Amino acid sequence: EAGVAQSPRYKIIEKRQSVAFWCNPISGHATLYWYQQILGQGPKLLIQFQNNGVVDDSQLPKDRFSAERLKGVDSTLKIQPAKLEDSAVYLCASSLDTASGSTQYFGPGTRLTVL
Amino acid sequence: QKEVEQNSGPLSVPEGAIASLNCTYSDRVSQSFFWYRQYSGKSPELIMSIYSNGDKEDGRFTAQLNKASQYVSLLIRDSQPSDSATYLCAVNIPNDYKLSFGAGTTVTVRA
Numbered sequence: 001e002a003g004v005a006q007s008p009r010y011k012i013i014e015k016r017q018s019v020a021f022w023c024n025p026i027s028g029h030a031t032l033y034w035y036q037q038i039l040g041q042g043p044k045l046l047i048q049f050q051n052n053g054v055v056d057d058s059q060l061p062k063d064r065f066s067a068e069r070l071k072g073v074d075s076t077l078k079i080q081p082a083k084l085e086d087s088a089v090y091l092c093a094s095s096l097d098t099a100s101g102s103t104q105y106f107g108p109g110t111r112l113t114v115l
Numbered sequence: 116q117k118e119v120e121q122n123s124g125p126l127s128v129p130e131g132a133i134a135s136l137n138c139t140y141s142d143r144v145s146q147s148f149f150w151y152r153q154y155s156g157k158s159p160e161l162i163m164s165i166y167s168n169g170d171k172e173d174g175r176f177t178a179q180l181n182k183a184s185q186y187v188s189l190l191i192r193d194s195q196p197s198d199s200a201t202y203l204c205a206v207n208i209p210n211d212y213k214l215s216f217g218a219g220t221t222v223t224v225r226a
Contacts, residue, residue, distance in 0.1 A: 033213075042119075042203050042216030043159065056213055091158055103149075104214065106158040 002026065004107030006092050012113045018080035021110045025073065025094030031055075033104060034067055034077050035091040043091055049075060050097075079112075087114045118142065119206050121217035129225050134191040136220045138204030141185070147207035148180055148187045153219065154200045163189065194224045 005024040013019050025032050031050050035043035046065065048055040052072040060067070064083070069075040079086055089109040095102040121138050128134045136150075147166050151159035165171045165178040165187065177190040187206075191198055201219040208215055 040218065042205075042218045044216070045213050048213055103161055103164065106160070109158050 004092055004094050004105055006090075006107040006110055008110055009108060010111050010113075012115065013082055014115050015084055016081040018078065019082055019112065020076055020078045021090050021092075021112075023075045023077070023092030023107060025075075025092070026105055028096070029094035029105075030072075030097050031095045031102070032069055032075050033093040033095075034075070035093065037089045037091055037109070039088070046077070082112075082114045084114050087112055118208070118215040119204055119217040121202075121204050121220050123218055123220060125221040125223055127223045127225060128194050130194060130196060132194050134194050134198065134222050134224070136189040136191075136202050136204075136222070138187045138189075138206075138217055139185055140187070140204075140206045140215075142206070142208060143182075143185060145182075145185075145206045145208065148178070149205040149207075149214065150176075150178060150187075150189045151203040151205060151216075152200045153203055159203055191222070194222075196224045196226050198222060199224045 007022050033048050034046045036046055037043045046060045047057040047067045049069045052069050067077045089111050091109045092107040093104040095104045119140050150163040152162045153159045163176055163178040165180045168180050171178045175192045179188045201221045203219045204217040205214040
């Protein structure tokens with residue numbers, strides 16, 4: 001079974017530029033998550049989708065971050081414009097559903113450096 | 116108060132010893148608890164989940180849960196150099212269906 005796929009793996013941009021990350025979850029997984037992991041910290045949930053609907057985006061900085069999952073499969077996370085503090089690893093994860101205890105499987109992540 | 120707290124370490128143990136990692140959480144009604152392992156530069160990988168009070172063993176790993184004390188721990192027996200990683204504690208927040216992660220404990224196993 002293929003795992004969660006993400007691209008690109010690395011991205012370097014200058015502040016105020018825009019960037020987009022792509023995620024393809026495990027086949028059949030209805031729930032998709034985007035996390036931000038700053039060096040030395042645990043992952044922080046940015047947004048959670050159930051199929052193509054948003055379940056939780058309370059910690060997404062909506063003035064600069066946006067995400068979509070139009071067909072309930074792939075998802076894109078965008079940052080526009082980027083700030084220095086956005087330098088982090090962006091992790092995508094998926095799970096079968098939102099049930100308590102449903103295991104989340106993580107992709108390899110995209111390491112973003114904002115100069 | 117942070118939702119999930121872990122000792123940041125680093126925790127250094129000799130090869131063959133037991134590594135003991137601790138995690139406390141603030142929400143008394145939390146239902147599900149997970150331990151993820153994260154190697155440097157890699158993504159988190161689930162190694163244990165526990166839902167009921169008591170111990171759960173899987174190979175060299177034992178998770179222990181005490182809901183009354185709001186405490187979950189992970190023991191790694193017969194530690195190997197390949198166990199050197201950061202271990203993340205994650206707790207399910209009821210009704211939100213999302214996980215809250217601790218900052219992680221970095222373990223180094225000395226050969």
